[in-house]
Amino acid sequence: MAVGASRRDIRWQFLIEALLLALMGGLVGAVSGAAAAVVIAWKAGWPILISPWAIVxxxxxxxxxxxxxxxxxxxxxxxxxxxxxxxxE
Incomplete structure (x- = not known):
């Protein structure tokens, strides 16, 4: 047990940090991928179609x-x- 924090508190802190880091990475990756898809489609003369569900x-x-x-x-x-x-430490 940590000083001033229960095991449950420590576990939640680590899980929330892991979730936030993963979500930020997923969002950056999805936006970067969408931007790359737009540029490639624009350069090739293709119609631009990005599904919002793919990002979600x-x-x-x-x-x-x-x-x-x-x-x-x-x-x-x-x-x-x-x-x-x-x-x-």
């Missing part, structure tokens, strides 16, 4: 991956003894 799906998938891969570090951090954590 990309961000949702990124959030799912962030939560999935954030579970183990959150669990480890919640179980870590504060003295041991401070010793290696």
């Amino acid at each position: 799906l990309a961000c949702g998938f990124a959030g799912f991956i962030g939560i999935s891969f954030g579970l183990y570090p959150a669990h480890r951090a919640a179980r870590l003894d504060p003295i041991v954590a401070l010793r290696f």
Whole structure:
């Protein structure tokens, strides 16, 4: 248990951080991909068609991956003894 925070608090902090980082990465990737698609379609003379659902799906998938891969570090951090954590900082 961390000093001043419960295991649950630490776990939630790590999971929320993982989710926010993944969502920001997914959003940046979706916007970059859409911009690249617009430029390529414009240069090639093709009609520009970007589905909003594709962007929503990309961000949702990124959030799912962030939560999935954030579970183990959150669990480890919640179980870590504060003295041991401070010793290696």
